[in-house]
Amino acid sequence: MTSTSITDLATLRTRLRDLTQPDPAAREAAIARDAMLTKPPGALGRLEDLAQWYAGWRGEAAPRITAPQVVVFAGNHGVAARGISAFPPEVTAQMVANFEAGGAAVNQLAREAGARFSVHAIALDRPTSDFTEGPAMTEAELCEAFAIGWDAVDPDADLLVTGEMGIGNTTSAAALAALLLDGSSADWTGRGTGVDEEGLNRKTAVVASALVRHRPEVTDGLDALARVGGRELAAMAGAIARARSLRVPVILDGFICCAAALALDRTVSGALDHAVAGHLSDEGAHARLLEALGKTPLLELGLRLGEGSGAVLAIPVLKGALACHSGMATFAEAGVAEGG
Amino acid sequence: MTSTSITDLATLRTRLRDLTQPDPAAREAAIARDAMLTKPPGALGRLEDLAQWYAGWRGEAAPRITAPQVVVFAGNHGVAARGISAFPPEVTAQMVANFEAGGAAVNQLAREAGARFSVHAIALDRPTSDFTEGPAMTEAELCEAFAIGWDAVDPDADLLVTGEMGIGNTTSAAALAALLLDGSSADWTGRGTGVDEEGLNRKTAVVASALVRHRPEVTDGLDALARVGGRELAAMAGAIARARSLRVPVILDGFICCAAALALDRTVSGALDHAVAGHLSDEGAHARLLEALGKTPLLELGLRLGEGSGAVLAIPVLKGALACHSGMATFAEAGVAEGG
Numbered sequence: 066m067t068s069t070s071i072t073d074l075a076t077l078r079t080r081l082r083d084l085t086q087p088d089p090a091a092r093e094a095a096i097a098r099d100a101m102l103t104k105p106p107g108a109l110g111r112l113e114d115l116a117q118w119y120a121g122w123r124g125e126a127a128p129r130i131t132a133p134q135v136v137v138f139a140g141n142h143g144v145a146a147r148g149i150s151a152f153p154p155e156v157t158a159q160m161v162a163n164f165e166a167g168g169a170a171v172n173q174l175a176r177e178a179g180a181r182f183s184v185h186a187i188a189l190d191r192p193t194s195d196f197t198e199g200p201a202m203t204e205a206e207l208c209e210a211f212a213i214g215w216d217a218v219d220p221d222a223d224l225l226v227t228g229e230m231g232i233g234n235t236t237s238a239a240a241l242a243a244l245l246l247d248g249s250s251a252d253w254t255g256r257g258t259g260v261d262e263e264g265l266n267r268k269t270a271v272v273a274s275a276l277v278r279h280r281p282e283v284t285d286g287l288d289a290l291a292r293v294g295g296r297e298l299a300a301m302a303g304a305i306a307r308a309r310s311l312r313v314p315v316i317l318d319g320f321i322c323c324a325a326a327l328a329l330d331r332t333v334s335g336a337l338d339h340a341v342a343g344h345l346s347d348e349g350a351h352a353r354l355l356e357a358l359g360k361t362p363l364l365e366l367g368l369r370l371g372e373g374s375g376a377v378l379a380i381p382v383l384k385g386a387l388a389c390h391s392g393m394a395t396f397a398e399a400g401v402a403e404g405g
Numbered sequence: 406m407t408s409t410s411i412t413d414l415a416t417l418r419t420r421l422r423d424l425t426q427p428d429p430a431a432r433e434a435a436i437a438r439d440a441m442l443t444k445p446p447g448a449l450g451r452l453e454d455l456a457q458w459y460a461g462w463r464g465e466a467a468p469r470i471t472a473p474q475v476v477v478f479a480g481n482h483g484v485a486a487r488g489i490s491a492f493p494p495e496v497t498a499q500m501v502a503n504f505e506a507g508g509a510a511v512n513q514l515a516r517e518a519g520a521r522f523s524v525h526a527i528a529l530d531r532p533t534s535d536f537t538e539g540p541a542m543t544e545a546e547l548c549e550a551f552a553i554g555w556d557a558v559d560p561d562a563d564l565l566v567t568g569e570m571g572i573g574n575t576t577s578a579a580a581l582a583a584l585l586l587d588g589s590s591a592d593w594t595g596r597g598t599g600v601d602e603e604g605l606n607r608k609t610a611v612v613a614s615a616l617v618r619h620r621p622e623v624t625d626g627l628d629a630l631a632r633v634g635g636r637e638l639a640a641m642a643g644a645i646a647r648a649r650s651l652r653v654p655v656i657l658d659g660f661i662c663c664a665a666a667l668a669l670d671r672t673v674s675g676a677l678d679h680a681v682a683g684h685l686s687d688e689g690a691h692a693r694l695l696e697a698l699g700k701t702p703l704l705e706l707g708l709r710l711g712e713g714s715g716a717v718l719a720i721p722v723l724k725g726a727l728a729c730h731s732g733m734a735t736f737a738e739a740g741v742a743e744g745g
Contacts, residue, residue, distance in 0.1 A: 103503055104510055105491065105598040109714070110687055110707025151445065151744035159741040163443050168734025170444055177721065177728045258445040259744060347450055364704070366722070367450025374449070381517065381721035382706070388517045394508025401499040404491035404599060 068212040071303070074204050074287055077211065081333045085310050092121030101395040105404055111363075115341065115383055116390035122314045122339050123223065127391035130384045133180040134222035135377055136304055137164055137171060138214060138229055140296030141192035143201065145233035149268040151259045154192070154232045161186045161230065164372075171228055171372035178380035180226070185217055187296040196240060196293040197274040207287070210296040214303025218311065224383065225308045225315045226343070227301040227322055228373020235348065236268050238324035240275040240293035242350065244283050245331045246357050250276055255320075255349040258369075286331035294328065301325040309339050316383065318376035319346035319369065323354045330358060341383075343376030344368060408552040411643070414544050414627055417551065421673045425650050432461030441735040445744055451703075455681070455723055456730035462654045462679050463563065467731035470724045473520040474562035475717055476644055477504055477511060478554060478569050480636030481532035483541065485573035489608040491599045494532070494572045501526045501570065504712075511568055511712035518720035520566070525557055527636040536580060536633040537614040547627070550636040554643025558651065564723065565648045565655045566683070567641040567662055568713020575688065576608050578664035580615040580633035582690065584623050585671045586697050590616055595660070595689040598709070626671035634668065641665035649679050656723065658716035659686035659708065663694045670698060681723075683716030684708060 071077050095117045100106065107113065120128055139161045145154045163169045164184040175182040187210055193201040202210070218225060231237075235257035243253040250272035256265060279292045290299055302325045308315050317323055317340050329336040342360035345352060347369035355362060363379040396403050411417055435457045440446065447453065460468055479501050485494045503509045504524040507516075515522040527550055533541035542550070558565060571577075575597035583593040590612035596605060619632045630639055642665045648655050657663055657680050669676040682700035685691055687709035695702060703719040736743050 102510075103500070103508060104710055108598065108708065108710040109510060110709065112706060112708065112718075153742055156742050156744075159739065160443070163734055163739040163741055166734065166739065168443060168739050170442075170449060170729045170733055173728040173732040174725050176732075177725050258448065363706070364722075366452060366703070368448065368452065369450065370444055370448040378452075378722065378725050381725075382704075382718065385514050385517050385718050385721075388513040389510045392513040392516075393510055394503055394506065399499065399503040399506065399508050401503055402493055402496050404496075 068215040071208050071212040071215060073208065077208065078287060078332060081306060084333060084335060085312055087121035088124040089121065091124045091126055092117055094126035095120035098126055099390065102393045103396055103399050103401050109389055112386035112389055115386040119314055119387060122312050124312065129387050129391050130224050132222050133178060133224040133380050134219050135171065135175045135180045135182045135226045135228065135373055136217045137184040137373055138297035138300035139184065139186045139189065140231045141189050142231055142233035142237055142295050143192045143195035144197065144236055144271060146195065147267060147271050149236045149260065149264060149271055150232045150257060151264065152232050157230055157232050158189050169372060170370055171374050171377055174374055174377040178377055180377065180380060181219065183217065185213055185300065187213055187300060193295050197271055197278065200292045201294055202291045204291060207291040207299050210299035211303035214300030215307040218304050218307040218313065220311055222313050224380065225304065225313050226318065226373045226376040227304045228318055229297040229301060229321050229371055231295050231297045234295050234297065234321050236271055237293055237295045237298060238321040239350065240272045241289055241324045242327060242354055243272055243276055244279055244289040244293060245286060245327055253350045286328035290328040298325040302329050305329060305340065309336065315340040316343040316376040316379050318343055318373045319371060320348040320351040320354060321371055323351065323358060327354065327358060343379035346375055408555040411548050411552040411555060413548060417548065418627060418672060421646060424673060424675060425652055427461035428464040431464045431466055432457055434466035435460035438466055439730065442733045443736055443739050443741050449729055452726035452729055455726040459654055459727060462652050464652065469727050469731050470564050472562050473518060473564040473720050474559050475511065475515045475520045475522045475566045475568065475713055476557045477524045477713055478637035478640035479524065479526045479529065480571045481529050482571055482573035482577055482635050483532045483535035484537065484576055484611060486535065487607060487611050489576045489600065489604060489611055490572045490597060491604065492572050497570055497572050498529050509712060510710055510714050511717055514714055514717040518717055520717065520720060521559065523557065525553060525640065527553055527640060533635050537611055537618065540632045541634055542631045544631060547631040547639050550639035551643035554640030555647040558644050558647040558653065560651055562653050564720065565644065565653050566658065566713045566716040567644045568658055569637040569641060569661050569711055571635050571637045574635050574637065574661050576611055577633055577635045577638060578661040579690065580612045581629055581664045582667060582694055583612055583616055584619055584629040584633060585626060585667055593690045626668035630668040638665040642669050645669060645680065649676065655680040656683040656716040656719050658683055658713045659711060660688040660691040660694060661711055663691065663698060667694065667698060683719035686715055
C-alpha cells in the first residue's frame with residue numbers, strides 16, 4: 066500500500082487487514098542462540114524476550130539496532146477552546162519551533178539514543194472541529210493525516226517511536242479510549258500537562274459529552290479516530306501501520322500515543338504485535354489503556370510529557386537487549402562451563 | 406584517605422565516618438533551572454529528581470554524564486564447596502577471561518552506555534574461608550580487597566557502577582543481609598543463577614548456620630562483611646566508598662552489590678546518599694534489601710545476572726535525565742508561553 070492509496074476509510078480498512086507477520090524461523094534461531102550465550106538460562110529476564118521478539122520482526126537471528134527513528138506529529142484541537150488545557154493553543158506551534166531548534170526534551174533524549182529525529186506540523190492553522198458538536202475530522206482529513214504519518218517513516222529505520230504535540234490532545238485521547246473501551250468519562254480523564262480541578266471538571270464534561278454524541282454510532286477504531294481524534298493522533302496511527310508493513314518494530318509512548326495505537330488495534334486485531342510499551346506514564350488512565358492493549362511497560366518513571374519522550378528513553382533498553390543477544394560470546398566460544 | 410591507609414578495620418571505620426557531602430547551592434541552582442525548562446512543571450517525573458540529585462553531587466547546576474565507569478570485581482568463595490550454586494567454582498575465572506575478551510553481557514551493555522569497563526580478579530586461587538566454620542576473611546584480607554576497590558575508581562569518572570562475579574556469592578550476600586537485617590535465612594535466600602530445589606535447601610541451611618555462628622557477635626557492617634562476605638563484595642564496598650569521597654554518583658546493581666553496599670550503610674549512616682538503585686532484580690530478596698536501603702529501583706526487567714548488568718542498563722536513564730536537564734531550552738530561550 067502506498068500513501069497515495071489512502072483516500073477513503075473503506076479502502077484503508079481493507080488494506081490494513083493485510084497484516085505483515087514476523088519471521089518464525091528467525092525467532093526460533095534467536096531462541097536457540099540465547100540458550101548458548103554465556104549466562105544462566107533466563108538471567109537477562111525481559112531483555113531475552115525483547116531480543117527474540119525483535120529478531121522475529123527483523124527476520125534475523127542476531128540483529129542490532131543501528132537506525133532508530135523518532136518522529137513527532139503536531140496538530141491543533143477545536144476542543145481546546147473549551148478550557149481543557151493548562152496551556153493556550155499557540156503553544157503547539159511554539160513547541161514545534163522548539164523541536165525544530167532542538168530545544169525540547171525529546172530532542173535531548175533522541176540524541177542520547179542515537180536516533181534520527183523529525184517533526185511534522187499538520188495544518189496547525191486548521192484545528193480539528195470541536196468533537197462535542199460533531200466529528201473532529203472528515204474522512205478526507207483523517208486520511209490526509211494518516212498518510213502524512215505513513216510517509217514519515219524511513220524505510221531504512223530499524224525501530225520507530227512516534228511522539229506528539231497538540232494542546233488539548235489528552236482530552237482527545239481520553240474521548241478516543243472511552244469510545245472504544247469500557248468506562249466512564251472520569252475513568253479516562255486526567256490532568257494532562259497539569260490542569261487544575263476546574264479544568265479537570267471541564268475536561269471530564271467534554272469527554273462525557275463526546276460519549277453521548279458519538280458512542281451510539283461508532284463502528285471501529287478508525288471511525289472513532291475521525292470522530293474525536295486529532296491530526297497528530299491519525300498521523301501516529303499511520304506511522305505505526307506503515308512500520309508494520311516494513312517490519313519495523315515500534316516502541317509506544319504514553320497515553321496519547323497509546324490511544325492512537327488503540328484505534329488501529331480496534332480496527333484490525335493484532336495490529337500492534339510489532340509494538341512494545343515504552344513506559345507507564347503518570348497520566349492516570351494510561352495503566353488502564355496499556356492493560357486494554359495487553360502491553361507491559363518497559364519503564365515506569367512518572368513521566369507525563371508526551372513528545373514521545375518516555376518511549377525514546379526506552380530505546381536504550383531495547384538496544385541493550387539486542388547488544389547482549391547479538392554481541393555476547395557463547396559458552397563454546399568463551400570456554401565457560403555450562404551450569405546443570 | 407588513600408588506599409595505603411586502609412590497613413585495619415578500626416582506622417577504616419574512623420575514616421569512613423568523614424562523609425563527603427553534596428553541594429546544596431548546586432542543587433538549588435538545578436531546581437531553579439528545572440522550573441524554566443520548556444515542559445510543564447514535574448512532567449519529566451523522576452528524571453527531574455535524578456538530575457537535581459546528580460547536580461548536587463557534582464557541584465554543578467547543569468552537568469552532563471560523559472565519563473561513566475563500570476568496574477567488575479571477581480572472587481572465589483570457600484562456601485561454594487557446599488553445593489550452593491548451579492555452576493562449578495572454575496566458572497569465576499572462566500568468566501573473568503570472558504569479561505577481559507569483551508564477551509559477557511556487561512561488556513555489551515557498557516559499550517552501549519559509552520562506559521569505560523575494567524575487571525579485577527582478586528586472589529581467585531585463594532577462596533575465602535567457609536563462613537559456616539569461621540570468618541570468611543581476616544581483617545587484613547578484608548582491608549586488602551577493600552583497597553583494591555578503592556583504587557579501581559577513576560578520579561575522572563562522573564558515574565560509577567560496580568559489578569561482581571563469584572560462584573557462590575548470592576549465598577554470601579544472603580548471609581550478609583541476614584546478619585545485618587531482620588528475617589530468617591529463608592527470607593534472604595533465593596535461586597541465584599538457578600539452583601534447583603535441593604541446592605536451595607542447602608543454601609538456606611548454610612545461611613542459617615552462618616546466622617547461628619556469627620549473629621551473636623556481629624558489631625557492624627564491615628565486621629559482617631569480614632565474617633560472611635567475599636573479596637569481590639569488599640572491593641565493591643571499597644569502590645562505592647571511594648566514589649563518595651570523589652563525589653562520583655553510583656548506580657547500585659542487584660542483590661550482591663546491594664548487600665555489599667548495605668555493609669557500608671550499616672557501618673556509617675548515610676553512606677549511600679550518593680547512590681541510586683539501578684534495578685529490581687529477579688532474585689527474590691532484592692526487593693526487601695532495597696527497602697532496607699530506602700532505595701527505589703530505576704528499572705524492573707527481571708534480570709538476575711549480576712556483573713553490574715542491571716545498573717549499566719540504567720546508565721542511559723541517568724544520562725537522559727541530565728541531557729534533558731542541561732540541554733533543554735528555557736521558556737524564554739524558545740519563546741514558548743508558560744502554563745498557568
